[in-house]
Amino acid sequence: MSSEAASYRDGIRAVLAIAATVSFFGASFGLLARSSGLGIIAPLVMSATTFAGSAQFAVVSILGTSGGAAAAVAAAVLLNARYVPISISVASLFHGPRLRRLAEAQLIVDESWAISSRGGGRFDRRLLVGAGLVLYVAWVGGGEALGDPRDLGLDGAFPALFLALLVPQLAGARERAAALLGGAIALALTPFTPAGTPIVAAAVACLLGLSRSGRPKRNS
Amino acid sequence: MTVWLVVSLVAVATIAFKAAGPVLLGGRSLPIGVRGVVVLLAPVLLAALVVTQTVGGDGRLVLDARLAGVGAGAAAIAARAPLPVVVIAAAAATALVRVVT
Numbered sequence: 447m448s449s450e451a452a453s454y455r456d457g458i459r460a461v462l463a464i465a466a467t468v469s470f471f472g473a474s475f476g477l478l479a480r481s482s483g484l485g486i487i488a489p490l491v492m493s494a495t496t497f498a499g500s501a502q503f504a505v506v507s508i509l510g511t512s513g514g515a516a517a518a519v520a521a522a523v524l525l526n527a528r529y530v531p532i533s534i535s536v537a538s539l540f541h542g543p544r545l546r547r548l549a550e551a552q553l554i555v556d557e558s559w560a561i562s563s564r565g566g567g568r569f570d571r572r573l574l575v576g577a578g579l580v581l582y583v584a585w586v587g588g589g590e591a592l593g594d595p596r597d598l599g600l601d602g603a604f605p606a607l608f609l610a611l612l613v614p615q616l617a618g619a620r621e622r623a624a625a626l627l628g629g630a631i632a633l634a635l636t637p638f639t640p641a642g643t644p645i646v647a648a649a650v651a652c653l654l655g656l657s658r659s660g661r662p663k664r665n666s
Numbered sequence: 667m668t669v670w671l672v673v674s675l676v677a678v679a680t681i682a683f684k685a686a687g688p689v690l691l692g693g694r695s696l697p698i699g700v701r702g703v704v705v706l707l708a709p710v711l712l713a714a715l716v717v718t719q720t721v722g723g724d725g726r727l728v729l730d731a732r733l734a735g736v737g738a739g740a741a742a743i744a745a746r747a748p749l750p751v752v753v754i755a756a757a758a759a760t761a762l763v764r765v766v767t
Binding site: 456457459460462463464467484485488491492495496497498501502504505509515518519522523526527528529530531532533534535536537538539540541542544547548550551552554556560561563565566567569596597598599600601602603604605606607608609610611612613615616620621622624625626627628629631632633636637638639640641644645648649651652653654655656 | 670685715721725731735740743762
């Protein structure tokens, strides 16, 4: 219990560090959108309704480089399709009327989802919703960009965060095998497919979970 | 006009993606066979996110300062550093390598 509480506190601290990073990216999204000629209102509405950084950056840069509307929508759809498996993984945390579940589900983003993950398929609802709200405010609020987030190395912070949250989940052999396979699929597809596709394809590695469920359990 | 069309379509698609699990499956327990698969979603998707955020570009591999950031992050994780320290170490290493190279 005390280690559970400690990891909860650690989660809250991590949320604050991530929120600072996210607000930086939110601000630079606004800046990029404005310089791409999209004005101020449309990017703001987009942040409030889409709330998914990578897809928003993709849309703005495609529209800004005279790419078509269809290409922009297609890129965003591919990038955000990962939220189908992600939202399935936390589906059991959501209760109540459908409309409420639909609204609360919008707080799912990579970072709030990852931080709330507790291993063994468990997720902390308080951390997911709390982190989601903090990150939403940070992303939409954004503020003024002080420069390129890449200059501060902030793009290197996200993979390290996901790695830190992955490592404790690798206790079991099946988890290790599935993570390895998922990572390998993503790596193999990255050079050949549009961004977003490798993550969705990697989800196939979860089918390793079928291997034992049909048979009686063994202790080996 | 085009901008608003794109903004609306992307919003509708994303809202639907995020709501898929909670709206269709929320508040009920899954069959045992499906559970075995869903339990693996977290490690698998986290591993895929680590890979794509480290070396991902649009349709190509990009090896850059992010690799150093993940390396520093991994060292901090191995030293059992708390999460915020891991994140800050990774950002610092990425920024440093980007300045130097």
